[in-house]
Amino acid sequence: MDTRIIIKLSAYVQSGNFLNRPPNFPINKDQFNPTLPDPHNTSISGSCLPYPLSVKATTLTDISAHPTRTDDLNDILADAFALFSRGVADRRSAFRTPTIASIGSDNTPRIRTMVLRRFDAMNRRLTLHTDQRAGKLADIMHTPNLALHVYDARAALQIRLAATAQVHIEDEVARAAWAASAPISRACYAIEAAPGTAVAAPPSAPSDKESGFKNFAALVLRFHRLEWLWLHHSGHRRAAFTWGVDDALHATWLVP
C-alpha cells in the first residue's frame, strides 16, 4: 500500500520556532520512513529525525489513490471504515464533507453537506454538528431515517450509508461535542436569527464563542447498511454490508 507520513502542523520544533525550520522541512519519506506500530495514529519524537522535534504523525493512504484491496469483502469494509476515520482528521478527504439526506415533513427528500466530526467504527456511529433551529432538525426528529453519501472522485469510489439518527441537545453528548469544537465553529451557533430566516442583507458573522451552545445540537448517526461502489476500467465493483438487529453482518457482492 502506498503510504506516506503526514506531519501535522501541530508539530513543533523543540529547539526553535516552526517558521524558522530548516529549508528541507518537512522531512520527506525517503529521509524518514519508520515502521509505525499503529498505522493510524502514532506519536514520534526524538533523535531519529534530522533535527530535534516532536511530532504527531499519521500514516495515510495516498489521498489520490484508488482502493488497492478490492477482492475481499472484509478488506473492503475495513478500508471503508478507515476512510471515514480519515475524513474526521483530513480536511482534504472527500469523507470530511458527506452529503446527508433526510425526509421532510412533506415527505420530500432534503440533502445537504455536513462536516463529519467523529467516527466510531466499533459502534458504527458518526457524529455531526448542527443548529437546533435548522430545518433539518425538526425533520430528523420526525423521521430519523437518514442516508449519507460520499463520492471520492480521485478514488472513483462511492460509499452510501443507511442510518438512524439521535439528536443530542444540552446533554452529555452535546456538551462533549461542543467542548471538542473549535472556537470559530462555536461562534456560528451564536447567530441571532435562525438559520434559513429570510433577511434583507447578509448578516455579519457572530463572534461570541460560548453563547451559541443553547442553539447547538449533536447528531449521532448509527448505520445499518454500507454500500460500496468502485468504478474501474477492468470492471466496476459493488458490495453491500448490512447489520441485522442482532448486529450480525451480512456482506455480499452486488452487480454494479
Ligand SMILES: Cc1cc2nc3c(=O)[nH]c(=O)nc-3n(C[C@H](O)[C@H](O)[C@H](O)COP(=O)(O)O)c2cc1C
Ligand atoms: C462544506 C460545507 C460544510 C457544511 N457543514 C455543515 C455542518 O457541519 N452542519 C450543518 O448544520 N450545516 C453544514 N453546512 C450547511 C448545510 O449544507 C446546509 O446548508 C445548512 O445546514 C441548512 O440545511 P437545512 O436547511 O437542511 O437544515 C455545510 C455546508 C457546506 C458547504
